[in-house]
Amino acid sequence: MSIDLFEIRSRMPSYNPNSNVDDRVRWLPSSNGTYSAFSTLASLRTPHSIIPWFKLVWFPQNIPRMSFILWVAIRGRLSTRDRIHKYDPMAVTTCVLCNSHLESYAHLFFECLFSRAIWTQLMKICGSPWNGLCWNAIIDWASTHWRGNSPATVFFVG
Ligand SMILES: [Zn+2]
Known part of the structure; x- marks a missing residue:
């Protein structure tokens, strides 16, 4: 031995x-x-918990392109101009809608007068308690109230 x-x-x-x-x-x-x-x-693989907004993004009637954009937005990876400016200092940073403020997530989705008007009408139609909620609060609320094939989910994503 x-x-x-x-x-x-x-x-x-x-x-x-x-x-x-x-x-x-x-x-x-x-x-x-x-x-x-x-x-x-x-x-x-490392087991992960199920993401609460999974069914908000991926459901049978989804439009893959829209679901992908929503997924990227939830992950905070949309190419807003403030993000583009980090790697391209010459890039224009003003909002594409109002052309007067820095285009960030907060501005583009909630602070810009144009998007705020759209969100207010959209959330009113969907029955959301829209009172200037931030992006994360809207996703949390929608994840618990809009599941699967509900018309609100189809309307929101598609
Ligand atoms: Zn704007």
């Missing part, structure tokens, strides 16, 4: 190999011991 095997054997005092049974390879991530790509992927 080599020194390495002796050391391994000394670390497993309760292990008594049965010389009458052939050795077998077992894939530990799988419950039955056989390899599968699914069990490998499952062992590598």
Whole structure:
């Protein structure tokens, strides 16, 4: 017995190999011991909780393009002019709607007079308690009140 095997054997005092049974390879991530790509992927993935706004964005009647834009907006990754200005200092930063303020998320969606008028009418139609809520508050509210195929969800996304 080599020194390495002796050391391994000394670390497993309760292990008594049965010389009458052939050795077998077992894939530990799988419950039955056989390899599968699914069990490998499952062992590598970190479980995450379900995002509350998932069904607000992705539902059977969605328009993929609109859902994608909403998803990007919720993640805070729309290319507003203030974000573009961070990597392009020569970029124009004024709001595309009113051409008088810095175009940021807050301004573009809620502070601009044009968008505020649209949001006020839209949220009134959808029955939302619109009182100048911020983006995150609207998404939280919509996630709990507009689920799946409700007309409000279809109206909001599409
Ligand atoms: Zn504006």
